[in-house]
Amino acid sequence: MDNRMFRTAMGKFATGVTVIVSEVEGQVHGMTANAFMSVSLDPKLVLISIDKKAKMNEVIEKSNQFTVNILSGDQKEMSMIFAGQIKEDKQVKFETVEGLPVIEDALVSLVCNVYQSHEAGDHTLYVGEVINLNLQDGEPLAFYEGKYMQMT
């Protein structure tokens, strides 16, 4: 199995799309991620997996907090901005929950304190304890075989 075959296989797993956001010294940093899962109900834990090369690592390590924003079907541009797929600088307005920045009009925004972190190969797994959330109705943005999709 080479890397390409592994990536192709993993791309067969259809996911939603999130933007992870954190803030340090007044600087808000966001990053698109689909490696996200719910882990535990008591306590309420979620997991994200961040490439060690991503700038997001140092931001989370300093702030010890992050938000997970599950994007709606009409927020593809938001995903592209925070994945570096749109090159020009775009101004993004954030809302605040529990003092942390969240993406406006996301389907769900989870506010998390870092509960644990684990090194896993070339990624770091962050387990977040959810301390508050925002929830809205709507359809999610989906990602499958490297392409964005809408559910309807």
Ligand code: FAD
């Ligand atoms: P950068 O590359 O510096 O930032 C990301 C982009 O966000 C830049 O274009 C930057 O200008 C913009 N940005 C950041 N903050 C702001 C702000 N405040 N206002 C406006 N723009 C801002 N990688 C993983 O490690 N784990 C995953 O689970 C994962 N899933 C992905 C899922 C999808 C669908 C896609 C498309 C990519 C995924 N990636 C994932 C890749 C990851 O999103 C990119 O590698 C990303 O560029 C890494 O971000 P960074 O922290 O290194 O910061």
